[in-house]
Amino acid sequence: xxxxxxxxxxxxxxxxxxxxxxxxxxxxxxxxxxxxxxxxxxxxxxxxxxxxxxxxxxxxxxxxxxxxxxxxxxxxxxxxxxxxxxxxxxxxxxxxxxxxxxxxxxxxxxxxxxxxxxxxxxxxxxxxxxxxxxxxxxxxxxxxxxxxxxxxxxxxxxxxxxxxxxxxxxxxxxxxxxxxxxxxxxxxxxxxxxxxxxxxxxxxxxxxxxxxxxxxxxxxxxxxxxxxxxxxxxxxxxxxxxxxxxxxxxxxxxxxxxxxxxxxxxxxxxxxxxxxxxxxxxxxxxxxxxxxxxxxxxxxxxxxxxxxxxxxxxxxxxxxxxxxxxxxxxxxxxxxxxxxxxxxxxxxxxxxxxxxxxxxxxxxxxxxxxxxxxxxxxxxxxxxxxxxxxxxxxxxxxxxxxxxxxxxxxxxxxxxxxxxxxxxxxxxxxxxxxxxxxxxxxxxxxxxxxxxxxxxxxxxxxxxxxxxxxxxxxxxxxxxxxxxxxxxxxxxxxxxxxxxxxxxxxxxxxxxxxxxxxxxxxxxxxxxxxxxxxxxxxxxxxx
Numbered sequence: 001x002x003x004x005x006x007x008x009x010x011x012x013x014x015x016x017x018x019x020x021x022x023x024x025x026x027x028x029x030x031x032x033x034x035x036x037x038x039x040x041x042x043x044x045x046x047x048x049x050x051x052x053x054x055x056x057x058x059x060x061x062x063x064x065x066x067x068x069x070x071x072x073x074x075x076x077x078x079x080x081x082x083x084x085x086x087x088x089x090x091x092x093x094x095x096x097x098x099x100x101x102x103x104x105x106x107x108x109x110x111x112x113x114x115x116x117x118x119x120x121x122x123x124x125x126x127x128x129x130x131x132x133x134x135x136x137x138x139x140x141x142x143x144x145x146x147x148x149x150x151x152x153x154x155x156x157x158x159x160x161x162x163x164x165x166x167x168x169x170x171x172x173x174x175x176x177x178x179x180x181x182x183x184x185x186x187x188x189x190x191x192x193x194x195x196x197x198x199x200x201x202x203x204x205x206x207x208x209x210x211x212x213x214x215x216x217x218x219x220x221x222x223x224x225x226x227x228x229x230x231x232x233x234x235x236x237x238x239x240x241x242x243x244x245x246x247x248x249x250x251x252x253x254x255x256x257x258x259x260x261x262x263x264x265x266x267x268x269x270x271x272x273x274x275x276x277x278x279x280x281x282x283x284x285x286x287x288x289x290x291x292x293x294x295x296x297x298x299x300x301x302x303x304x305x306x307x308x309x310x311x312x313x314x315x316x317x318x319x320x321x322x323x324x325x326x327x328x329x330x331x332x333x334x335x336x337x338x339x340x341x342x343x344x345x346x347x348x349x350x351x352x353x354x355x356x357x358x359x360x361x362x363x364x365x366x367x368x369x370x371x372x373x374x375x376x377x378x379x380x381x382x383x384x385x386x387x388x389x390x391x392x393x394x395x396x397x398x399x400x401x402x403x404x405x406x407x408x409x410x411x412x413x414x415x416x417x418x419x420x421x422x423x424x425x426x427x428x429x430x431x432x433x434x435x436x437x438x439x440x441x442x443x444x445x446x447x448x449x450x451x452x453x454x455x456x457x458x459x460x461x462x463x464x465x466x467x468x469x470x471x472x473x474x475x476x477x478x479x480x481x482x483x484x485x486x487x488x489x490x491x492x493x494x495x496x497x498x499x500x501x502x503x504x505x506x507x508x509x510x511x512x513x514x515x516x517x518x519x520x521x522x523x524x525x526x527x528x529x530x531x532x533x534x535x536x537x538x539x540x541x542x543x
Contacts, residue, residue: 067118069514074534076394076511077348079175080339080384081142081529082114084377085135085198086359086370088402089505094367094446095374097417102375106414112375113382114397114507121516122503123525125401128157132501135359136209138400138522139201143352144172145526151209153200153229159207162218164226167207175529176202179350180237182538185342186349188242189334191314191373192356193249195229198400202352203242204232213252213267228252234274234281241282244338244351246307246329248314250275250289261289261325264311278306291327299340307334316357316369316461317376318484331355332380339387348392348533353380362403363496364464365451365487368418370405372484390510394532398525399504404449404497409435411445418482421445434477441473444481444488451497453490460485469493 049055084091092112100110127137130150140154141147148154151161154174160166176186190199195212206229211217214228227235230252236242253274254266268274279285282304288294294307309328314320321327329337335353342349355377361370381397388395409421412430420442421435434442453470456479457463464487471493480486490497506525508516512532516525530536 064118067514070391070511071514072511073531074537076392076529076532078343078388078393079179079348079350079529079533080388080393080395081175081350081352081525082377082381082384082395082397083139083142083198083352083354084358084374084397084399085192085354085356086362086401086403086499087355087374087377087399087504088405088500088502090405090407091358091362091370091374091399091403092505094405094407094417095371095378098371099375099378101414101416107417108413112378113385114378117395117397117507117509117513119508119513119516121506121508122519123398123506123522124503124519125399125522126501132499133401134197134209134499135400136197136201139198140172141521141523142398142400142525143174143176143202145523145530146172147521147523148172151197151207153197153204153206153209154202155205155207162208164207164221164224167205167226170207171205174202175526175535176242176350176352177237178530178535178539179533180240180242181540182535183345183347184349184533184538185243185345185347186237187244187338187342187351188247189244189331189338189351190247190354190356191317191331191376192247192354192360193252193313194233194245194247194308195249195252196313196356198354198356199247199352200229203236204229206232212249213269214272215256215267215269230268230274231272234277239281241278241304243303243345243349244305244341246305246309246334246338247354247356248308248310248312250308251311253308260311262311275306275308278304290325291322291329291333292324294329294333294337297337299337300344302341303344305337305341313357313360316361316373318369318372319461330379331376332383335380336383336387339384343387350529350533350535353384355380359403361461362405362448363451363498364460364462365448365453365455365490365497366460366464366484367405367446367488368482368484368486369461370403371417385509388510392511394510394512394529395508396513396516396525396528397507402500402502402504404451404500406447406449407445408447409443409445411435415445416482417445418486419445420476420481437473439473442476443473444476447488448490448497449500450492450494451490452487452495453493455485455487456480456483457485457487460487465496469495 097107100107127133134150155170197209251267284303287306358373410423411421454474515528
């Protein structure tokens, strides 16, 4: 084939492919324009000028060409690390589609806010002793630069899990600790308990992730001087403290004789009220317990803000109440308020934000809530992108691990992501009837390889743990699979759905972001943060 025929063939292919945008503008693109002779461009018409897929591809290349990576050591004044707990690639994809469909589009062409970040890599998530990891070991890798064992928080692999005596000389310095030592402001935000594994790894050190309150410490730990995670938060930076702490987990901070605003008792057996200590220990300090008091928080005159909005984990975003005693701020609101407090420091800040309940919804086999919490994370990232500059802030979005969550079957374009599969017929036309399995039963697009399995509940979410596991297939003909109370089927029956072991994505922008490339060990994330903000040198006075 000569060059002219090759060009004409390409033009014909482009003409036949003219169907819609790949989502750069978030909506379906218009169809391509036919050739003037009615032969789909075979007269040599330049289809590249009218085919939206082609145009969008060219635009992306042009945008990539215009990027000028800033890899100068220490160029990042600020660092924001977002962690979607359990947010594997399939979760990102499904949440992208759901968000688009909630906006009235087909969904596939949509992009979550962090998917527009210019740099991307993959992280290997395994722990030192685990092929499929847990959050303690994975978050430790991200904030210390060192991989460790399952269940261990910011201590090296030389420890024995749950044994305090084994921790001598095993503490690892975290990025948040380095930032505080360097005089930067620091913050930790989570929709989980703030003493839960992922946020705790930023500021605490423990051979057991479950030592959240002193009542959780075994006798051996008490004898050998280990402290609970909540108490360590008050001790952070030699008692100088973290500037912003927001999330759930109030119970680990108040005595077991104290009733909180929800009417629930605390978990502390030592009688300490760490919320009162917070207010007395720091100047310009504030403590808030609901969204109304959170919104009234004066960021200009607050240097140490503690927000504990639930006795345990905060509510799923789908269930979040926005006012009254039980009202909770959104992840985006907490992120925005945190940045407003932290950026008052001219030296800069390090902020770690976790969307913790993505993970919990997946464990319960409840895809709807997991995806809504992923969308909530996207909104928080969008706010952070708007409030900071790519010129001085390294912003990264990643996950600690994934889940056994799948997108399967052959649903037609725009089929509800939480719905039953409807495919295209032999002519490419969407069918009216549901696709069926070998037993003649319909099936959903998303599902789980293991877990509690099917349930159609009035509420859903953690309610699922009140019922026995149901393995395999059920007849879904008369079930609303798009309801938030629907729990997807699972192949292997377990008391809780499990993590998965595949790589997770890292999205990044700002100084040092181009160092996120290829497939890396998860601890690479710390080293990028350290290089971009020169944390070690600043902390040790070597700069």
